[in-house]
Amino acid sequence: MGIVMTQDMAEKLTAYHTLLMEANETMNLTRIVDEEEAVSRQYLDSVPAQVLRQIPEGARVVDVGTGAGLPGIPLAILRPDVEMTLMDALQKRVAFLQKTAEALELPLRVIHIRAEDGGRAQEHRERYDVAVARAVAPMAALAEYLLPLVKVGGKALCYKGPKGGQELDAAREGIGLLGGRAMDILPVRDPFFERNCSIIVLQKNYKTPIKYPRNSGVIKKSPLIASNLRISRSK
Numbered sequence: 001m002g003i004v005m006t007q008d009m010a011e012k013l014t015a016y017h018t019l020l021m022e023a024n025e026t027m028n029l030t031r032i033v034d035e036e037e038a039v040s041r042q043y044l045d046s047v048p049a050q051v052l053r054q055i056p057e058g059a060r061v062v063d064v065g066t067g068a069g070l071p072g073i074p075l076a077i078l079r080p081d082v083e084m085t086l087m088d089a090l091q092k093r094v095a096f097l098q099k100t101a102e103a104l105e106l107p108l109r110v111i112h113i114r115a116e117d118g119g120r121a122q123e124h125r126e127r128y129d130v131a132v133a134r135a136v137a138p139m140a141a142l143a144e145y146l147l148p149l150v151k152v153g154g155k156a157l158c159y160k161g162p163k164g165g166q167e168l169d170a171a172r173e174g175i176g177l178l179g180g181r182a183m184d185i186l187p188v189r190d191p192f193f194e195r196n197c198s199i200i201v202l203q204k205n206y207k208t209p210i211k212y213p214r215n216s217g218v219i220k221k222s223p224l225i226a227s228n229l230r231i232s233r234s235k
């Protein structure tokens with residue numbers, strides 16, 4: 001899907017930047033305050049064509065660990081056809097996002113919840129066509145946060161840095177246990193740091209077994225990576 005940036009979209013992105021910088025004076029939402037750096041490292045990085053193409057028309061999308069609204073707010077601005085939900089574990093960020101959504105007249109939902117609690121809640125489990133996350137967790141933990149939220153036939157788009165492929169290799173088996181499969185590693189260029197990053201696309205092929213997601217402490221302490229799975233099988 002090709003996107004034409006309309007004047008309304010450009011104005012909304014500018015207004016988002018202004019609101020973020022204002023709130024940041026009291027709230028510590030982002031370390032990136034230079035406008036040019038924010039546009040390149042935050043806003044454009046949130047909406048690469050590789051991601052926009054992966055999101056079907058009218059999809060229900062959830063941005064997990066959205067923080068100050070990335071990538072969810074730029075995505076919602078550039079893709080007004082999608083039904084966007086933003087989730088974050090931190091209440092102060094959620095309050096900022098709710099005000100921002102109202103000010104920009106973006107019809108999105110903002111929810112204060114941990115991803116793993118959302119993944120167990122009937123209203124969120126297997127309810128989304130696409131889950132996205134940027135800078136939230138290593139691949140295995142991220143898969144356990146995202147895949148339970150995705151419908152069978154849907155996908156998770158994981159924004160990853162230069163080591164995405166390595167993280168994925170360790171997490172492949174765990175992704176299978178969650179009902180998913182790695183479909184693609186889409187290369188994206190980070191122009192600010194001049195490095196090659198990736199969007200890892202996970203396809204959800206089967207329902208996630210009810211025992212996943214596990215609780216937060218277990219996901220962090222014992223992520224579904226190959227070495228941990230070998231240990232648990234040998235016990």
Ligand SMILES: C[S@@+](CC[C@H](N)C(=O)[O-])C[C@H]1O[C@@H](n2cnc3c(N)ncnc32)[C@H](O)[C@@H]1O
Pocket residue numbers: 064065066067068069070071087088089090093113114115116133134135136145
């Ligand atoms: C480093 S920030 C990244 C924020 C944003 N995605 C970005 O790219 O700038 C990580 C965010 O994920 C949230 N987070 C971490 N673990 C989470 C979880 N299990 N459920 C929901 N939010 C989580 C944190 O509260 C924080 O806002």
